[in-house]
Amino acid sequence: MYVVSVINYKGGVGKTTMTANLGAELANRGMKVLLIDLDPQASLTFSFYEPDDWRDRLRDERTVKRWYDGLRGDDPAASLGELVVTPGPANAHLKGAGRLDLIASHLQLVDIDLALARGVADGDEYDAELFRVRGSLAEGLHDATLDPYDLVLIDCPPNFNVVTQSAIIASDHLLIPAKADYLSTLGIDYLHGNVRELVDRYNADSRRFARIRRHHKVAPGIAGVVFTMIQLMAQRPIAAHQGYMDQVRALGVPVFPTALRENVTLFAANTPRGVPVVLRDRITNPAVRDELRQITTEFLAHLQPEGAVA
Template identity: 85%
Template sequence: MYVVSVINYKGGVGKTTVTANLGAELANRGMKVLLIDLDPQTSLTFSFYDPDDWRERLRDARTVKRWYDSLRGDDGPVTLGDLVVSPGPANAHITGTGRLDLIASHLGLIDIDLALARGVANGEEYDAELFRVRGALARALHEHVLDPYDMVLIDCPPNFNVVTQSAIIASDHLVIPARADYLSTLGIDYLYGNVQELVERYNADARRFATVRRHHKVAPGIAGVVFTMIQLMAQRPIAAHHGFMDQTRALGLPVFPTALRENVSLYASNTPRGVPVVLRNRLTVPAVRDELRQLTTEFLENLQPERAAA
């Protein structure tokens, strides 16, 4: 199983679009994929379920907030497997043996940082509790009920709170969607620095607090930066994008060759409802679907370079 977090400090850069369509195309290629929505805006969840359906079927018992609540003892034991749902419309468009499942988010997840910290004193007790919470998702993803999944994709909130940190600690790789503009690219280097600092701190804390003698060292890699919402001229990014794209490459981080073009009407449309763009056969701009499929191929190559070179 690969665990990949999709992350950027800045909202509105296409994190949810990338997560939903990568997951859908991987499932369409025969993989069993689990999507986890950690963003309290619940955009990924609402990509597959309408708000009324979420309120009636998921809100009270089938969201990731219930699992985070269980970490602080507010609920009985809850496993991630208890929360998995299978979006019907999306899976109806998947061919072959693949499957796309989801753990939904909750708007109340925005307050979880304060809730997890409540009642914990400063000092070593606080450090130990923070270490436990940061590593909880990684431990939970090793439940046997989740063994059948080939890929877990986590849609992270646009911040660096403890929920985001728990996703990073659980991940093998990170994907960073970004617009080719000043604000989106400015934060990439800062984000990468914070990820490195978090990983170093967590691995150091593991030597202090881990209950097993040989604790697995955390070392998530960067699968790549994917540029989104690109404006094209003659099928190439316009000149205004080039400088920001070059700045990102100069950081030494991998950048996916395929960039996703801007198409507000197509990506915003939820017709057919609950079906990501990459699974729709009838598109007014089929090149959008082709880009998503090519990005998926590059994504797999970046995760498995030895297989791609074979």
């Protein structure tokens, strides 16, 4: 099972759109995919469920907040497997034997970061608790009921808090959607550096606190940067966008060959819920759907270079 975090410091870059459509297309190709929404805005969750449906069916017992609450001892611990739901409309559009499941987010997840360390003193006790929490998601994903999944995609919040850090530590790869602008380019450089520092610290703490969790080295790699909301001229990115794309390549970070063009409907907050664009047969701009499918092929080629699914 591969675990991939979809992450960027900057909001509004198409992170959730990419997660939903990548997961849906992988499921359409026969894979069993689990999406985990760690963003308190719950945009990925609301891509598949109406807010009223979320409130009535998921809010109290079937969100990832319940699992994090269990970490701090406020509620009886739940396994991640207990929280999985299957969005009906999206799965009805799958052509193969794949499946697309979800662990939903909660609007109060924003409070979890500070609460996880509540009551912990400074010094070794604090360091040990932080190490435990950072490694908690990786441990939780060893739930035997999750074994059938081929891939877990984690939609991270646009920050570097302890919830985001737990996703990075749990991941085999990181996928970075980004706009071709100054802030996104600057953020990618900072993100890359902070990930290295986090991984180095966690691996050092893994030896230091072996009594808490069996020592294992983590080493998430960068699957690549996917540029989104690109403006084209003569089927090529405009010069301003191309310049920022070249700057990211100069950082030594992998960049996906295919970029996702600007499309108001695709990135709008009020798009129809339930079925990602990549699964729809009738859309205004099929070129966007084709780009999403090509990005999926490139993503698979990175994960499985000898056996990518075309």
